[in-house]
Amino acid sequence: MSEIRGIYTLWLREVKKFLREKPRLINAFCQPLIWLFIFGTGMRFSAGIPGINYQEFIFPGLITQAMLFTAMFMGISVIWDREFGFMKEILVSPISRPSIFLGKMIGVSTDVMIQGIIIFPFALLIGIPLNFFMVIKALPIMLLVTFGLVCIGLIFASLMKSFEGFGLIQTFINLPMFFLSGALFPLSQVPEWLQVVSYANPLTYGVDALRTVMMGESWVQLFPMELDLAVLIGFDILMFAIGTAAFSRIE
Amino acid sequence: MNQIIIETDNLTKKFGSNIAVDNISLSIKRGEVFGLLGPNGAGKTTLLSMLCTILKPTSGTARINGYDIIRDNSRVRKSIGIVFQDPSVDTDMTARENLQMHADLYGVPVSEQKERIKDVLNLVGLSDKAEDFLNTYSGGMRRRLEIARGLLHYPRVLFLDEPTIGLDPRSREHIWDYIRMLRKREDMTVILTTHYMEEADRLCDRIAIIDRGKIIILDKPDVLKGGIGKDTVILITDEPDKLQTILTGENISGDIRISGREVKVEVSHANLLLPKIMESAIKAGIRIESVTISNPDMNDVFIHYTGKNLSDDETRERTGRVAMMKRRRAR
Numbered sequence: 274m275s276e277i278r279g280i281y282t283l284w285l286r287e288v289k290k291f292l293r294e295k296p297r298l299i300n301a302f303c304q305p306l307i308w309l310f311i312f313g314t315g316m317r318f319s320a321g322i323p324g325i326n327y328q329e330f331i332f333p334g335l336i337t338q339a340m341l342f343t344a345m346f347m348g349i350s351v352i353w354d355r356e357f358g359f360m361k362e363i364l365v366s367p368i369s370r371p372s373i374f375l376g377k378m379i380g381v382s383t384d385v386m387i388q389g390i391i392i393f394p395f396a397l398l399i400g401i402p403l404n405f406f407m408v409i410k411a412l413p414i415m416l417l418v419t420f421g422l423v424c425i426g427l428i429f430a431s432l433m434k435s436f437e438g439f440g441l442i443q444t445f446i447n448l449p450m451f452f453l454s455g456a457l458f459p460l461s462q463v464p465e466w467l468q469v470v471s472y473a474n475p476l477t478y479g480v481d482a483l484r485t486v487m488m489g490e491s492w493v494q495l496f497p498m499e500l501d502l503a504v505l506i507g508f509d510i511l512m513f514a515i516g517t518a519a520f521s522r523i524e
Numbered sequence: 525m526n527q528i529i530i531e532t533d534n535l536t537k538k539f540g541s542n543i544a545v546d547n548i549s550l551s552i553k554r555g556e557v558f559g560l561l562g563p564n565g566a567g568k569t570t571l572l573s574m575l576c577t578i579l580k581p582t583s584g585t586a587r588i589n590g591y592d593i594i595r596d597n598s599r600v601r602k603s604i605g606i607v608f609q610d611p612s613v614d615t616d617m618t619a620r621e622n623l624q625m626h627a628d629l630y631g632v633p634v635s636e637q638k639e640r641i642k643d644v645l646n647l648v649g650l651s652d653k654a655e656d657f658l659n660t661y662s663g664g665m666r667r668r669l670e671i672a673r674g675l676l677h678y679p680r681v682l683f684l685d686e687p688t689i690g691l692d693p694r695s696r697e698h699i700w701d702y703i704r705m706l707r708k709r710e711d712m713t714v715i716l717t718t719h720y721m722e723e724a725d726r727l728c729d730r731i732a733i734i735d736r737g738k739i740i741i742l743d744k745p746d747v748l749k750g751g752i753g754k755d756t757v758i759l760i761t762d763e764p765d766k767l768q769t770i771l772t773g774e775n776i777s778g779d780i781r782i783s784g785r786e787v788k789v790e791v792s793h794a795n796l797l798l799p800k801i802m803e804s805a806i807k808a809g810i811r812i813e814s815v816t817i818s819n820p821d822m823n824d825v826f827i828h829y830t831g832k833n834l835s836d837d838e839t840r841e842r843t844g845r846v847a848m849m850k851r852r853r854a855r
Contacts, residue, residue: 275631
């Protein structure tokens with residue numbers, strides 16, 4: 274019982290901090306807008322994909338991207354906690370390490386879901402035919418994507434001693450995962466090596482599943498929905514296990 | 525009630541070949557204010573970290589409130605409150621939120637949380653600042669909040685690691701007051717590390733001096749000070765050389781030194797010998813401008829047992845305060 278209370282308080286802290294930081298919220302709102310309007314419009318008219326509205330095509334990809342970046346950034350906040358000492362307060366409390374991990378994980382995941390959901394209204398702005406059922410179907414998929422990503426962020430944070438490594442994560446995790454997920458271009462027309470690498474990226478399955486529920490007829494699925502979900506669930510379980518182990522080792 | 529609340533049993537911590545804590549066995553009674561004194565790197569914080577279950581001992585163990593620090597660390601954690609040397613509050617949250625989180629993490633019953641938070645805020649005098657974010661707090665206020673936080677779950681033992689380091693004298697006095705008050709109010713045991721000699725002297729029932737991972741000596745402050753047994757009488761006069769000669773002739777002390785206009789006389793009992801010193805001076809027609817008696821302080825004890833003085837920056841600050849204290853005592 275007291276463990277649950279502890280998890281709850283860690284969750285509440287993450288969400289409060291996320292919602293309080295106004296610049297981050299403004300950024301969360303505006304960045305996808307820039308991608309959609311400028312990048313999306315430019316690509317649509319210069320390198321369009323036949324038979325597909327490019328903005329409609331990248332929309333699920335941008336949701337994924339926003340979630341990916343938020344997951345990494347908020348996960349890394351563990352390093353802040355360590356730097357400013359609050360981590361110590363958590364670590365010496367009677368609550369167990371797996372519970373600390375769970376509390377952080379659920380908290381950051383909530384932030385990431387908020388970030389993802391913020392973007393939906395833009396779909397209507399740029400004329401994507403999005404309906405209520407699509408959103409309802411998209412949410413569980415987003416949640417599956419979120420859990421795994423947040424775990425990755427927390428794992429890195431538990432291994433890193435300072436903020437200096439954050440640039441490395443940006444370059445070697447965020448960008449490759451984003452570019453290799455098929456978020457910006459269809460993977461059906463790329464060279465084989467790129468396809469192989471992308472298929473090794475769990476985000477590819479998340480993007481594919483989101484497009485399947487949000488684009489309807491105009492999207493030709495890369496994989497069957499069952500496979501997408503199975504890969505995402507497997508990814509979540511694996512990352513959760515590694516994350517729990519990583520947190521248990523923090524001193 | 526002379527119940528033992530903390531008992532360590534050959535507690536040892538090695539970092540590679542460096543032995544930070546070396547076979548320490550000690551017991552601390554319920555309700556004691558116990559001081560761990562030592563220079564930086566002596567092993568105070570390492571010892572404390574092991575007792576707080578943050579660090580695993582290399583060998584040996586300890587029991588706190590009857591629970592083993594290795595096998596039963598969750599119960600140990602519920603029994604103790606900790607105020608770290610470095611700040612450990614969330615500055616993006618309000619004081620109340622920080623306390624609320626602590627109450628939740630330590631499983632304080634929800635029905636009692638509000639009342640207890642109110643109580644501890646009152647205790648440290650921060651009730652009117654409860655809704656302020658901690659990034660608006662001063663260092664002293666944060667430290668007070670940390671003490672309040674450490675008390676929230678009614679610990680049996682409160683660990684204070686350098687509780688007043690980096691604080692101004694007023695905040696320091698404040699914190700001393702709380703520590704004394706706590707001790708009176710409930711039978712809480714307080715373990716305090718410090719390298720401020722005066723702080724240890726004024727607060728602690730017993731003091732252990734630690735150096736290189738070992739306890740060199742452990743006793744009541746008065747006993748420690750009495751144990752090295754020398755007072756110094758400082759006389760200021762225009763004729764220091766003459767005074768020295770006369771006092772040496774009277775066989776008052778074997779250790780009489782001159783520095784400038786000061787004559788320092790080391791004696792075993794200043795209060796008994798002072799009249800004799802004054803008499804001799806008057807007889808010889810030497811005008812004494814002022815007299816100061818200085819009893820040995822914890823710093824003398826420390827130097828006596830460790831052969832070390834404190835590092836430079838600490839010494840500078842200390843001499844200022846000790847001088848002030850001596851003046852107070854001399855009155």
